[in-house]
Amino acid sequence: MSKLVIVESPAKAKTIKKYLGKDYEVVASMGHVRDLPERGLSVNIKKDFLPKYEIIKNKKDIVSELKEKSDNSELVFLATDPDREGEAISWHLAFLLGLSLDDKNRVTFNEITKTGISTGMAHPRKIDIDLVNAQQARRILDRLVGYKLSPFLSQKIHRGLSAGRVQSVAVRIIVDREEKIRKFVPEEYWSIDAKFIPKGDRKVFSASLYGNKDGKILIKNEKQATEILKELEDSEYIVSSVKKGKRKRAPSPPFITSTLQQDASRKIGFQPKRTMKVAQELYEGIEIENMGAVGLITYMRTDSLRISEDAIKEIKGYILSRWGEKYLPAKPRVFKSKANAQDGHEAIRPTMPSLTPEEVKKSLTADQYKLYKLIWERFTACQMADCIHSTTKAEISAGEYIFTCSGYTVEFDGYTVLYEEGKDVAEEKEKALPDLKVDMPLKLKQISPNQHFTEPPPRFTEASLIKALEEDGIGRPSTYASTISTILSRGYVEKESKSLKPTELGEVVTNLMKEKFSGIVNIKFTAQMENNLDLIEEGKAKWVDTLKDFYKPFEEKLNQAKEDMKDVKIKLKEDETDIICEKCGKMMVIKTGRYGKFIGCSGYPECKNIKKIIYETGANCPKCGGNVIMRKSKKGRTFYGCNNYPECNFMTWDEPLKDKCPNCGKLTLFKKKGKAKKVYCLTENCGYEKIIEEE
Numbered sequence: 073m074s075k076l077v078i079v080e081s082p083a084k085a086k087t088i089k090k091y092l093g094k095d096y097e098v099v100a101s102m103g104h105v106r107d108l109p110e111r112g113l114s115v116n117i118k119k120d121f122l123p124k125y126e127i128i129k130n131k132k133d134i135v136s137e138l139k140e141k142s143d144n145s146e147l148v149f150l151a152t153d154p155d156r157e158g159e160a161i162s163w164h165l166a167f168l169l170g171l172s173l174d175d176k177n178r179v180t181f182n183e184i185t186k187t188g189i190s191t192g193m194a195h196p197r198k199i200d201i202d203l204v205n206a207q208q209a210r211r212i213l214d215r216l217v218g219y220k221l222s223p224f225l226s227q228k229i230h231r232g233l234s235a236g237r238v239q240s241v242a243v244r245i246i247v248d249r250e251e252k253i254r255k256f257v258p259e260e261y262w263s264i265d266a267k268f269i270p271k272g273d274r275k276v277f278s279a280s281l282y283g284n285k286d287g288k289i290l291i292k293n294e295k296q297a298t299e300i301l302k303e304l305e306d307s308e309y310i311v312s313s314v315k316k317g318k319r320k321r322a323p324s325p326p327f328i329t330s331t332l333q334q335d336a337s338r339k340i341g342f343q344p345k346r347t348m349k350v351a352q353e354l355y356e357g358i359e360i361e362n363m364g365a366v367g368l369i370t371y372m373r374t375d376s377l378r379i380s381e382d383a384i385k386e387i388k389g390y391i392l393s394r395w396g397e398k399y400l401p402a403k404p405r406v407f408k409s410k411a412n413a414q415d416g417h418e419a420i421r422p423t424m425p426s427l428t429p430e431e432v433k434k435s436l437t438a439d440q441y442k443l444y445k446l447i448w449e450r451f452t453a454c455q456m457a458d459c460i461h462s463t464t465k466a467e468i469s470a471g472e473y474i475f476t477c478s479g480y481t482v483e484f485d486g487y488t489v490l491y492e493e494g495k496d497v498a499e500e501k502e503k504a505l506p507d508l509k510v511d512m513p514l515k516l517k518q519i520s521p522n523q524h525f526t527e528p529p530p531r532f533t534e535a536s537l538i539k540a541l542e543e544d545g546i547g548r549p550s551t552y553a554s555t556i557s558t559i560l561s562r563g564y565v566e567k568e569s570k571s572l573k574p575t576e577l578g579e580v581v582t583n584l585m586k587e588k589f590s591g592i593v594n595i596k597f598t599a600q601m602e603n604n605l606d607l608i609e610e611g612k613a614k615w616v617d618t619l620k621d622f623y624k625p626f627e628e629k630l631n632q633a634k635e636d637m638k639d640v641k642i643k644l645k646e647d648e649t650d651i652i653c654e655k656c657g658k659m660m661v662i663k664t665g666r667y668g669k670f671i672g673c674s675g676y677p678e679c680k681n682i683k684k685i686i687y688e689t690g691a692n693c694p695k696c697g698g699n700v701i702m703r704k705s706k707k708g709r710t711f712y713g714c715n716n717y718p719e720c721n722f723m724t725w726d727e728p729l730k731d732k733c734p735n736c737g738k739l740t741l742f743k744k745k746g747k748a749k750k751v752y753c754l755t756e757n758c759g760y761e762k763i764i765e766e767e
Contacts, residue, residue, distance in 0.1 A: 087357025184367025329549030338494030545599030691728030
């Protein structure tokens with residue numbers, strides 16, 4: 073009789089089978105096999121929140137097959153992912169297959185490699201019931217919030233709305249930021265900027281007015297700026313001080329789940345959901361030319377910064393052979409995890425650090441290559457030497473006034489020869505200064521006053537929202553991808569360029585939740601609930617008690633809200649249109665259905681007239697003169713086509729503009745996407761195009 077190993081996916085099964093050999097049969101459960109059914113609450117609140125689990129509809133045949141294989145096997149090992157959710161899947165499998173919870177049949181793999189699998193198989197353990205209970209508590213908690221609050225929101229606003237313990241807080245963070253932006257009052261200020269040339273030199277450099285001998289000057293208006301410029305007339309500009317120094321920049325630590333999602337968003341444009349999907353593929357194993365199935369990265373759901381000594385030794389050898397000894401730090405870098413980090417896994421790293429992205433590129437999809445390259449470069453860089461800058465700070469005197477400037481040159485590139493962390497906001501780079509010396513006279517080439525206004529806080533991007541959720545302790549890194557995906561798909565938030573902007577629906581729902589269910593959308597409360605779930609996992613709290621403490625005040629607030637709003641129905645402005653239904657004469661309204669938004673008659677259900685929503689761009693089709701409208705591809709990408717389709721097949725990925733072409737006068741200007749930033753006209757034989765500055 074063979075030994076049976078059960079994992080979640082066929083890819084993972086294939087990779088593990090390669091290492092375990094003929095004495096083992098490795099099969100996949102295809103993810104979860106048992107869960108709370110979608111119909112009804114499926115939680116008996118009166119019986120200590122007893123969940124009513126059922127085999128998932130399309131998994132009955134898989135469970136039967138697993139049961140048969142289990143009965144005919146000498147030993148059964150449950151090798152689902154090494155986290156709470158994986159532990160819960162193993163627990164459900166044990167129940168369905170009749171396995172004892174006292175048996176040591178649970179194995180986990182931090183990496184799907186020969187070493188990782190050998191280590192895991194050599195240390196089987198019992199199913200960790202505390203981990204399971206933490207996952208059960210989260211699942212039941214989210215079901216209680218979703219199934220109790222969602223009907224209330226649907227009745228008071230419109231059908232199909234949902235609420236979630238973490239998603240509602242995420243939307244609130246975005247809504248609160250939007251309110252700050254609206255309330256922000258810009259304040260005017262001015263700068264006086266100059267360009268100088270050292271005597272006997274041709275190199276121009278910039279400096280800005282700092283103040284005078286009494287300190288920094290804040291220039292509030294044009295009048296003040298003009299007065300200072302008058303006082304500076306005929307001034308001599310002399311370098312009054314020069315400070316030179318060294319500045320070290322250390323590399324970022326290796327990726328954890330949240331930082332991987334952030335940097336993948338900033339640097340390669342991946343949404344969190346896409347990042348986690350590709351990372352799962354890299355972890356589970358990919359057929360590599362001349363190597364077979366290989367797991368390329370360690371487990372990607374982790375908040376630990378720990379790195380194995382073997383991995384450090386291997387990458388040290390690679391750095392030494394590739395760049396030389398000067399690119400190695402004096403001793404290997406060790407990074408400290410956060411106080412509340414789960415240290416069960418290592419940081420995210422390549423399983424074989426010396427296996428470069430270029431060596432495996434042929435065997436990977438474009439997405440897999442981009443993400444593996446990002447992970448490999450970040451990990452390799454974290455064990456490289458500091459980048460060293462030679463810095464210069466100078467003061468320039470002009471009568472009573474002082475100008476300042478700073479710059480640097482890279483003395484040693486260190487880890488930056490390979491990798492630098494992405495940023496949410498582009499940073500203004502310092503430029504190298506000429507060789508300035510004290511008492512050196514300078515020639516003024518240009519001086520100008522410049523008006524500025526203070527700016528409101530920026531909207532969140534997916535990367536900065538993940539950072540905020542992590543800093544506030546909201547949810548777990550493994551949930552961020554699904555949370556952001558949910559709030560976008562439910563229409564509470566929309567993307568404007570890369571920014572996340574709340575819709576009117578998102579703001580109305582959030583404001584109602586803040587008024588009636590302040591505990592649910594309270595950041596501190598939600599973070600505390602995560603701590604409570606951690607206590608359950610550590611065996612320091614009982615999951616039923618945690619649910620009881622939450623549910624009683626929640627139920628009281630829900631009943632009070634129903635009573636307070638029994639005759640209230642909230643209408644949204646964004647639901648209104650100026651379109652008259654041609655069938656019954658009533659106004660058409662915007663509705664949200666299973667497949668997104670559409671226009672329907674306000675007389676429903678008596679009148680069931682519906683229409684597609686057409687987003688006009690104001691541009692004309694260069695082929696037939698029709699209207700260019702925005703459309704969506706099957707994969708959700710935005711493109712633009714003629715409203716006379718299929719008679720006219722014009723389409724483009726480039727954004728149409730409402731401006732007339734200055735050459736031919738027609739509304740056929742488009743802005744090209746990608747690296748080449750330009751505006752061009754598509755009218756036949758026009759040929760107008762103009763390069764535009766980088767946004």
